[in-house]
Amino acid sequence: MTLTEDGSAFLERARRIAREIEDATTDMSERRGTLAGPIRIAAPVTFGRLHLGPALYPFLREHPELELTLDIDDRRVDAVSDGYDAVIRNGPISDSRLIAWKLAPSRRVLAASPDYLSRFGAPRTLRDLEAHQGIFYTNRGVADWRFQTESGTVIVRARFALGMNNGDMLRDAAAAGLGVAMLPAFIAGPAIRDGLLQEIEVDQKPEPEFIYMAHPQGRNPSAKLRAIADHLKKTFGDPPYWDL
Structure with a gap:
């Protein structure tokens, strides 16, 4: 069974409405000073296993209302079309549709x-x-x-x-x-x-490179995304602890 053309159009609008409801709920929580709600981030396998996971776990314990989905994959995902709030990458910044925040130098x-x-x-x-x-x-x-x-x-x-x-x-x-x-x-x-x-x-x-978090251009980054980025930057250090 497949959706009709009208059904597909209705589904897409329904998904947008559901996302807006989630965003509105999250915005109210953030106004009250609570980091809450869903967030989806993609990251590479080895860095995720060795450094990102250990850095994130204490942060998530402190903010139990966060609903983080972390997709670990070495494939270069498209943050815009794949629906990610942000991607974490190692290397040069090549996608002009992304706004990048540097988390740490990567020698x-x-x-x-x-x-x-x-x-x-x-x-x-x-x-x-x-x-x-x-x-x-x-x-x-x-x-x-x-x-x-x-x-x-x-x-x-x-x-x-x-x-x-x-x-x-x-x-x-x-x-x-x-x-x-x-x-x-x-x-x-x-x-x-x-x-x-x-x-x-x-x-x-x-050539110098960086560990960076990038989010789609034109999309206002949420308070929880900024908080995660700030936490990672502080945890990794400059120079990062793996260079010491």
Whole structure:
């Protein structure tokens, strides 16, 4: 069974009315100083598991009337058409329809296993990198290795060895000696400290990036969304605790 054209039009209007009722109820709660009602946020898998969840759980205990739906997915969702109040991302800001709030700097590092570096040597320059096996985050493609130079941004393309769409597996592949990966410090840090990976320093620094929360342009962000963003920014710190 499927809806008729009239039924589909009626359903869409009914959904808008239901959302407006929810928004009105939430607005009244916020006027009374209470954070309450539904909110839907999307975030990447590895950052969500390692840092976002642990940061949010105490906040949610303090505000039991919040109804947070957190969608964890490495897919680059469309905040506008998918109906999210906000998305949390790591990287550059590319969607002009979004207003972004920076939550923390996100330092990126080149890393490989000690075994790989003993077999192939450690690159010292951007040109050296081009001869190495690269492990790439496929959601961002082989143009992901971006470096900041005096003349502007430079993209380095190493030889494609492996592509993956998950940060945990990217780290594990590098630790297995399959090549060089560019990883956020919040993923690579523990593996570097444990000796599974070794940070590689070349003659230029990776392009600066951020952990940020973005909400659709033209939509007034709610008090609860601002409160979550402020809490995350304070919890992560600047520099963020995973860089210390």
